[in-house]
Amino acid sequence: MTQAPAFDQLASPIQKWIRAQGWGELRPLQVRATHAILGGEADQIIAASTAGGKTEAAFLPLISQVLTTEPRLGGFDLLYIGPLKALITDQARRLAEICQETELPVVPWHGDIATSTKARALKQPAGILLITPESLEALFIRRGPEIPRLFAATKAVVIDELHTMLESERGVQLRSLLNRLDRRVGRRLRRIGLSATLGDMALAGACLHPDDPAAVGQIEVKGGGELRVQLRGYVSGGEKDQSTTDAIAGHLFQHLRGSDNLVFGGSRQSVEIYADRLRMLCESEALPQEFYPHHASLSRDHRDFVEKRLKDGRLPTTAICSSTLELGIDIGDVTCVAQIGAPFSVASLRQRLGRSGRRAGRPAILRQYAVESRLEHKASFADQLRLGLLRATAMIELLIEGWCEPPQSRALHLSTLVHQILSVVAERGGIRAAALYDLLCRQGPFRSVDKPLFVAVLRAIGHPDRALLEQASDGLLLLGRIGEKLVEHHSFYAVFQTPEEFRILHGSQELGTLPIDTILAPGMLLIFSGRRWLVQSVHSEDKVIMVTSAHAGAPPVFGGDAGQIHDRVIERMFTLLSEKDLPAWLDKTATELLQQARSNYARMPFKHGVLRLGKTTTVIATACGTVRTTSLALALRSFGYQVQQYDGFLELCGDGDPCEPLRALANGSLPDLWSGDPSLVFEKFHPWLTPELLQADALSSRLDLASLPETCRRILAAPSL
């Protein structure tokens, strides 16, 4: 059977639009997507680099399908889910252009959209609805009875930036909402996922269609372009006048000036420091400004300004940014991506690099900067092993090999489960426990939650002290006193936690916000928005900090949490320590630092994976990632040791031979992980769970008790150095 050319399968208004674009032909990705979408009913994953035309690949055939279906029923024809408001606004503009010659309305829907627009869309739902997971959540809670009317005729759900929606809290929430949507309209809505960064297409397919992952079609166009990498090493605390910060800023200034670039600073504080240095370098050379900071504490106005400058491409622009510019609206091609300090995951490094070298014939360029401290006489083992440089090197090697972290699927997500329980009860007004379990755990995303665990969660949040839920005499679950309050407030819709923030005002101008846990007092100095400021007053009630311009500054302190490094990254760091090869992309200093780390490691008298340093101090090479290393750290604490954690290593302080607890654990003895009363409240609804449930949740995601014997056996069997 011969297939009609993709173009001929599209509806005529779409063909007209394509001709008006002056496209000679459809791209291979769009041809394949058109055949797959119009030729069957299967879910699809469309994966290609940022500028690969994924949006058109999905929507040209989907809109064609809508236009050629008769009769058109009421309700939205297509549903698009986007993780960012800015992305929704941007995509709505593009889709409105495509739909210009059709009758299809394009409806962006998020917190910044006027209520009148939403009211109109609810009255006459049609066309393409573009919405955030949170606003969809709000529709369920506020407009529960109308859901079938709104989505009865919807042909497909397009999920943009699918990789951010896999096993994250938001991803589980979205999958739960889509499952609830399917149940309400009485059929399964087809799902189309779009992404630039998917490490494992099969795992992503399992997230999209857990009942039949093999049925998910995969349309992938690999970048395959040239990648140029350099890792530059720097040593801080040296005798030279120039600080490493100045040296890196100078190098960035020299190599990035005159083109568009992204510099990922690692933390907002470091973003501010580098933006400040680069601004001063421009000033001292009497050059126009082209380096701008970009992070979430800066005002939307400032961020829009930087994004627009990058996108329009007329003036050379380098954004010094945090992960704000890792995904989101199309900012055009950048010449190079720089990363200061080791990244936390290969996946995010890959996503960042995807912003460079997207035009044909132009390489993607990654400039990695690693700072290590000068080794003093009694340097710590961690400094001697150059762990930051080692991690950056390991991650770049894995990136080049095409690997990135897979989604973690064993997590219970109990905080998100509580959220969805409250949401379903609010939507329905009341529901029986068995029906709730079916909806969320049997059919929905909480499949690792068994019945006894589910009942324990219901009991916890139904306890009179917590009062999220209560049970009527006929058994129906209803919202409790506190549950009612939580669901009523608009802050309920997001499943993730956010700290409260202070607004920073310079006169009447808002510069941005800082987390409330920052310690700031009048008279203190800070660098913010790339400039220096003096704190004039702090108003706790209005959450406002007034500042004036200053000439000298100390950087503000931002809060934060620890990241999770994957086992595979740490394993590669140990390989790097013991082998002899030197990656060609290390500069002279980085090469010296790596060789130094190797010779220092070889000189450390490790007996198997254990190094005794003095009478009470011991270093253990766990050689595994954050989850397993943290599990061992907690276990050893229960044996009375003080434990400090590093990448792939633990430093123990305490009496006795630590090999004894290691042997006991290797033989399967169960430690009391909770003896030191570790904090287990990380997520939004954790405060309403019991200690037992918090422990179960932690064991499913942040800890791995089952791995302990094997971890300890490997440490005890490691070759001695």
Added chain:
DNA sequence: GACCTGCTGCGGTTTG
């Protein structure tokens, strides 16, 4: 030892 994401409905008043 870090970063990011999101947000409704109602009632009263004013204006064309």
